[in-house]
Each structure stands twice: as structure tokens, then as C-alpha cells.
Amino acid sequence: MGFIAMNRFQVRHGYETQFETMWAERESRLKEMGGFREFRLLKGPDGDGYRLYSSHVVWDSRDAFEAWTKSRQFRDAHKDAGQSKTQDALMGPPTFEGFDTVLHEG
Numbered sequence: 171m172g173f174i175a176m177n178r179f180q181v182r183h184g185y186e187t188q189f190e191t192m193w194a195e196r197e198s199r200l201k202e203m204g205g206f207r208e209f210r211l212l213k214g215p216d217g218d219g220y221r222l223y224s225s226h227v228v229w230d231s232r233d234a235f236e237a238w239t240k241s242r243q244f245r246d247a248h249k250d251a252g253q254s255k256t257q258d259a260l261m262g263p264p265t266f267e268g269f270d271t272v273l274h275e276g
Contacts, residue, residue, distance in 0.1 A: 172207070172271040173232040177264040180220040185259035186213075189223065192256070199243030200227065205234020220261050232270060 181189045193211050200206045207228040214222035229235040238244050 171274055173229045173235050174269045174271065175227045175229065175235050176267045176269070177225045178267065179223040179225075179264045180217060180261035181223055181259050182220055182261060183216075186221050189259050192259075193225075197247060199241075199247045200238070202243050203234070203238050203241065205230035205237070225264075232268070235268070 179189070190211070190213075198209070200209055207230060209228075210226040212224040212226055214224060216222075227235075229238070
């Protein structure tokens with residue numbers, strides 16, 4: 171029924187626009203992968219000194235997601251993940267959460 175891969179980011183106040191622009195201008199390789207369905211960048215509530223964001227990717231299966239994490243496309247898409255602009259914007263590393271779909275209405 172599908173697999174959802176999410177990364178939560180705590181983005182320091184004042185860096186929200188920079189963070190959103192970085193995502194909008196990135197070289198996404200997701201569409202090249204079998205099993206990719208949809209990507210969303212979600213903007214959440216304010217926290218203590220940060221704004222919560224989540225990247226939300228829907229895959230056909232956990233296997234399709236795992237193939238992505240082992241692919242050249244994944245390595246290319248994440249090659250600049252540790253750059254100083256990213257580190258300045260984030261309160262810490264992202265938190266990954268993976269979910270198997272057990273019920274879907276649509």
C-alpha cells in the first residue's frame with residue numbers, strides 16, 4: 171500500500187526562507203526512481219527558537235525507498251547536505267521517520 175519516508179528539520183528562526191529556497195532549487199533525482207510517487211516539503215509550527223519542517227516522500231513500497239537510499243541518484247541529491255549554509259540553518263541533524271501505510275482513503 172505504500173511507504174512514507176519523512177525527515178523532520180528544526181530550522182532556526184530567520185533561516186526559513188533560505189531553507190525553503192534551498193529545497194526549491196535543489197537537484198531532485200526522485201522522479202528517476204521506480205516506485206516514487208510524491209514529494210512534499212511541509213512547514214510546521216514554531217518551537218523554541220525554530221520552525222519545524224518535514225520532507226515527506228511517498229513510495230510504492232519500503233523496498234522502493236531502500237533502493238533510493240542505495241542509488242547514485244540519492245548520493246547526488248545529498249552531496250551538499252553537510253554544507254555550512256545547511257548547518258547554520260538547522261538546530262541539529264534531521265530526524266528520520268519511516269512509515270508503512272496500513273490504511274489509505276483517497
